[in-house]
Amino acid sequence: MSYLTHLECAHCEATYDPAELHRLCPVCEKPLLARYDLNSLRRAWQRSSLAQRAPGLWRYKEALPVESQAHMFTLGEGGTLLLKATKLGEELGLEQLFVKDEGLNPTGSFKARGLCVAVCRAAELGVDGVVIPSAGNAAGAMCAYAARASLPAHVVMPRDVPAPFLLECKSFGAEITLVEGTIADCGRRAGQIAQASGWFDLSTLKEPYRVEGKKTMGYELAEDLAWELPDVIVYPTGGGTGLIGMWKAFDELEALGWIGAERPRMVAVQAEGCAPIVRAFHAGATFASLWEGAETVAAGLRVPAAVGDFLILEALRESQGTALSVAEEELLAGQRSLAQAEGILACPEGGATLAALRTLCRQGWVEPHEQVVLFNTGTGIKYPDTLEAATS
Numbered sequence: 345m346s347y348l349t350h351l352e353c354a355h356c357e358a359t360y361d362p363a364e365l366h367r368l369c370p371v372c373e374k375p376l377l378a379r380y381d382l383n384s385l386r387r388a389w390q391r392s393s394l395a396q397r398a399p400g401l402w403r404y405k406e407a408l409p410v411e412s413q414a415h416m417f418t419l420g421e422g423g424t425l426l427l428k429a430t431k432l433g434e435e436l437g438l439e440q441l442f443v444k445d446e447g448l449n450p451t452g453s454f455k456a457r458g459l460c461v462a463v464c465r466a467a468e469l470g471v472d473g474v475v476i477p478s479a480g481n482a483a484g485a486m487c488a489y490a491a492r493a494s495l496p497a498h499v500v501m502p503r504d505v506p507a508p509f510l511l512e513c514k515s516f517g518a519e520i521t522l523v524e525g526t527i528a529d530c531g532r533r534a535g536q537i538a539q540a541s542g543w544f545d546l547s548t549l550k551e552p553y554r555v556e557g558k559k560t561m562g563y564e565l566a567e568d569l570a571w572e573l574p575d576v577i578v579y580p581t582g583g584g585t586g587l588i589g590m591w592k593a594f595d596e597l598e599a600l601g602w603i604g605a606e607r608p609r610m611v612a613v614q615a616e617g618c619a620p621i622v623r624a625f626h627a628g629a630t631f632a633s634l635w636e637g638a639e640t641v642a643a644g645l646r647v648p649a650a651v652g653d654f655l656i657l658e659a660l661r662e663s664q665g666t667a668l669s670v671a672e673e674e675l676l677a678g679q680r681s682l683a684q685a686e687g688i689l690a691c692p693e694g695g696a697t698l699a700a701l702r703t704l705c706r707q708g709w710v711e712p713h714e715q716v717v718l719f720n721t722g723t724g725i726k727y728p729d730t731l732e733a734a735t736s
């Protein structure tokens with residue numbers, strides 16, 4: 345049973361009924377977040393009960409928004425491995441370096457978590473179809489869960505999306521629209537398509553439930569590490585949904601009494617060719633301004649404006665974290681190192697986290713005894729061009 349009670353605007357704190365379909369806060373156009381009755385849940389749910397449950401995202405169903413078992417569709421999302429990266433750790437002088445390998449999810453990325461929950465909840469609330477703007481991974485994930493939940497799907501991707509993403513969406517039977525430009529242009533087009541068709545637009549953070557799926561990375565990481573969070577989390581940040589979700593998860597876990605008050609330092613990694621959050625963080629800004637001419641092979645990081653920018657920046661600051669960008673050659677080298685030293689065929693976004701960690705170690709921002717977790721957010725296999733570039 346879900347303990348969902350209401351939706352709350354992350355900016356103006358207005359509250360809304362979660363039994364209705366909602367997108368952004370109608371008052372201030374900022375993201376809505378799902379809130380739960382954590383006081384009751386604290387009494388009803390002990391972390392020791394998890395031992396009896398199957399691995400994966402639905403093991404945390406009390407803290408997820410889907411009410412009925414019949415709508416908890418699954419393809420085996422979550423339950424990814426936290427791999428110790430011994431060789432890279434030695435090279436960087438770190439005793440405890442880990443990689444949370446989200447490439448092990450269905451459809452090969454962490455987007456499966458967010459889209460699993462968002463599609464299930466949208467189906468439960470009775471939508472006729474689902475629409476998404478995506479750099480590729482989110483589209484594939486949405487199409488898979490839409491097929492599973494018997495909903496028609498329409499995806500909007502940049503024209504230069506790598507071919508595997510296109511073929512994946514086609515295979516799941518989705519309608520596809522290709523758009524000149526970035527995810528921001530796709531977002532505008534997806535909005536028009538949703539309006540015309542009456543289908544529900546699942547743009548990240550413009551509806552409240554993708555972030556709920558992504559927060560399970562935080563629940564799972566805490567469980568992987570026996571309820572002691574790491575010192576540092578390095579996360580490749582586009583829209584920032586995963587980072588915002590984990591930060592939310594840690595507060596929920598503390599309210600449940602499953603972890604203490606300590607938090608990891610959160611690090612947002614972006615590409616030099618598109619780094620609005622890095623720029624805003626170092627300028628001390630509350631919101632990030634639009635990044636003009638966004639360009640990077642790490643398609644998931646080519647997000648010129650993020651609707652949850654203020655939430656990312658808040659999490660970075662509250663956690664005493666930081667934000668930094670890496671060059672294209674560095675993220676490709678990171679991809680190569682993860683493959684050759686650890687056997688992890690990472691996406692370029694995952695490669696970027698290793699590149700950033702190299703800089704942080706060099707600067708002494710991370711110390712040798714600290715426990716560090718890199719998020720490899722997807723498999724590299726869907727990006728043939730970056731694999732080619734990383735190995736030539």
Ligand SMILES: Cc1ncc(COP(=O)(O)O)c(C=O)c1O
Nearest residue numbers: 481582583584585586644693721
């Ligand atoms: C592989 C990969 N990593 C990272 C990101 C950025 O994710 P977030 O929106 O959580 O910042 C994306 C988004 O498209 C992605 O596909």
Ligand SMILES: [Zn+2]
Nearest residue numbers: 353356369372
């Ligand atoms: Zn609001």
